[in-house]
Amino acid sequence: MRERDLAEQYETVGLDSDALAAARLMAEQRLPALLVLDEAGAPKAILPASQMIKIVVPGYVIEDPTLAAVIDEHHADRLCSVLKGRTVRDCLSKTTPPPAIAAGDDTALEVAALMAQARSPLVAVMNTGAAGAAQLLGVITASHLLERLLAAGAA
Numbered sequence: 001m002r003e004r005d006l007a008e009q010y011e012t013v014g015l016d017s018d019a020l021a022a023a024r025l026m027a028e029q030r031l032p033a034l035l036v037l038d039e040a041g042a043p044k045a046i047l048p049a050s051q052m053i054k055i056v057v058p059g060y061v062i063e064d065p066t067l068a069a070v071i072d073e074h075h076a077d078r079l080c081s082v083l084k085g086r087t088v089r090d091c092l093s094k095t096t097p098p099p100a101i102a103a104g105d106d107t108a109l110e111v112a113a114l115m116a117q118a119r120s121p122l123v124a125v126m127n128t129g130a131a132g133a134a135q136l137l138g139v140i141t142a143s144h145l146l147e148r149l150l151a152a153g154a155a
Contacts, residue, residue, distance in 0.1 A: 004125060006145070008139060011025055011035070012037050013047070015036060015039070018088075022034055031049065032142070036092070045096045046096075056082055100118035102114055102126070103128070108152070111125075121141060121142045
């Protein structure tokens with residue numbers, strides 16, 4: 001089976017999309033990450049939900065997690081307010097690597113190796129057309145890939 005057959009439609013956001021809306025999208029759909037597209041619609045980055053968590057948790061709590069116990073729930077409920085007025089671009093780390101991208105004719109094992117190497121919860125699947133233009137076919141998530149590999153191992 002080729003990856004074009006495993007690729008699923010997946011939520012994407014642009015670099016200039018609202019960060020709070022992106023966080024809500026992740027939360028409501030329980031997504032491990034979002035695929036971030038550049039202005040031309042090409043994959044630019046993967047924004048993991050863990051990165052959004054890192055942004056909303058105050059730096060002093062990250063440095064000393066014992067301080068989390070002294071923050072009352074009322075204050076904790078307002079942590080996401082730091083996302084107001086920010087864009088997805090603002091939420092990407094300066095060291096965010098480019099997204100893992102597989103070709104539509106790659107095998108499941110090739111994508112698994114790419115995903116493992118990139119340590120990414122998802123891989124964008126692109127198809128290059130006859131004119132050389134790349135087209136986003138969809139995304140393969142780690143859970144979907146595991147499902148496929150487990151099914152193949154049980155057969």
